[in-house]
Amino acid sequence: MEKIDWHLLTATPSEEGEKRKLKVGGKTLCIVHLEGKIRAVGNRCPHAGADLSQGWCEESKIVCPFHRHRFDLLTGKGDAGQANFIPVYPVKQVDGKWYVGIKKSWWKGW
Numbered sequence: 001m002e003k004i005d006w007h008l009l010t011a012t013p014s015e016e017g018e019k020r021k022l023k024v025g026g027k028t029l030c031i032v033h034l035e036g037k038i039r040a041v042g043n044r045c046p047h048a049g050a051d052l053s054q055g056w057c058e059e060s061k062i063v064c065p066f067h068r069h070r071f072d073l074l075t076g077k078g079d080a081g082q083a084n085f086i087p088v089y090p091v092k093q094v095d096g097k098w099y100v101g102i103k104k105s106w107w108k109g110w
């Protein structure tokens with residue numbers, strides 16, 4: 001079974017559609033406030049490496065600021081024809097604080 005480390009998000013966006021770039025657990029994430037919940041995805045666009053936290057939200061997708069590829073914030077899937085995706089990380093809320101889950105690297109031991 002894969003082990004997950006839960007990391008406290010020290011700053012979360014509070015407005016609908018607001019985004020924030022955060023380094024968590026050795027990864028650079030784009031944290032998004034979507035429909036009252038916090039979502040966490042990889043911050044680097046797989047097309048040419050743009051910073052997705054500089055993009056914007058449309059419906060439940062984040063739009064890359066460079067060439068406007070769109071990625072679903074729940075599944076990470078790129079729109080039809082893009083043939084790409086971004087990683088999506090699990091989040092949970094405990095006692096009013098948000099945590100993001102990042103798989104433990106096998107080389108860090110158990």
Ligand code: FES
Pocket residue numbers: 045046047048049050064065066067068069
């Ligand atoms: S770098 Fe994101 S769409 Fe090109």
